[in-house]
Amino acid sequence: MWKPMPSLILIAILISLCPGSCLGAYFKFTNVECKGLDPKFVEFKECYLKMVRRNVVGMNFHLAVKTDKPIDKIEFNLCIFRKSNVYRLFMVNHTLDFCYYMKKPQQYPLFYIFHDSLMSATNANHTCPYQEKDIFLKQMTLSEKAVRDLPLPNGEYKLTVTVGAYKVWRLQVSVYGVRG
Numbered sequence: 001m002w003k004p005m006p007s008l009i010l011i012a013i014l015i016s017l018c019p020g021s022c023l024g025a026y027f028k029f030t031n032v033e034c035k036g037l038d039p040k041f042v043e044f045k046e047c048y049l050k051m052v053r054r055n056v057v058g059m060n061f062h063l064a065v066k067t068d069k070p071i072d073k074i075e076f077n078l079c080i081f082r083k084s085n086v087y088r089l090f091m092v093n094h095t096l097d098f099c100y101y102m103k104k105p106q107q108y109p110l111f112y113i114f115h116d117s118l119m120s121a122t123n124a125n126h127t128c129p130y131q132e133k134d135i136f137l138k139q140m141t142l143s144e145k146a147v148r149d150l151p152l153p154n155g156e157y158k159l160t161v162t163v164g165a166y167k168v169w170r171l172q173v174s175v176y177g178v179r180g
């Protein structure tokens with residue numbers, strides 16, 4: 001039964017059952033959706049994918065921050081869904097304290113897979129607080145290492161990141177992708 005469970009254990013089992021070729025060579029983004037959940041706090045100005053080369057697509061967004069106060073409490077949730085007729089939750093539904101994470105990212109192996117790819121594409125690449133009025137993600141692609149380490153068998157996925165500040169969910173980004 002695939003229910004949300006201690007996912008790192010399942011991931012370790014999956015990797016050991018699934019060496020080399022059954023984890024694919026790429027993870028290609030196919031669609032992205034950005035949703036502001038609190039228009040007084042943040043608003044998306046842009047959100048799109050752009051082809052880089054075959055099987056490599058860059059993710060982009062521009063987020064306008066409306067609040068004046070520097071932000072120093074951020075909740076970050078990642079859900080991974082795998083498609084089998086419909087998208088079902090696939091092992092991962094984790095929430096973390098993002099400000100703590102940015103101090104010690106290696107302590108979160110699952111999130112750390114995406115770390116370098118994310119940090120090299122955004123201006124939000126530092127520890128809290130965040131005072132930027134504009135946060136960008138520019139042509140984010142997964143590094144070769146991230147693609148290699150991503151513990152997902154071939155298939156179609158949706159990765160949803162929901163971000164909160166001060167315990168209120170403020171925005172959500174869902175990226176669809178094919179692992180092949």
Ligand SMILES: *[C@@H]1O[C@H](CO)[C@@H](O)[C@H](O)[C@H]1NC(C)=O
Binds near residue numbers: 089093
């Ligand atoms: C993830 O977990 C939270 C907290 O347990 C829950 O409220 C939420 O509905 C879950 N998300 C999904 C997609 O199942």
Ligand SMILES: *[C@@H]1O[C@H](CO)[C@@H](O)[C@H](O)[C@H]1NC(C)=O
Binds near residue numbers: 119120123
């Ligand atoms: C963070 O992003 C800014 C703006 O894109 C860049 O100038 C800076 O070098 C980056 N810092 C790190 C540590 O990657």
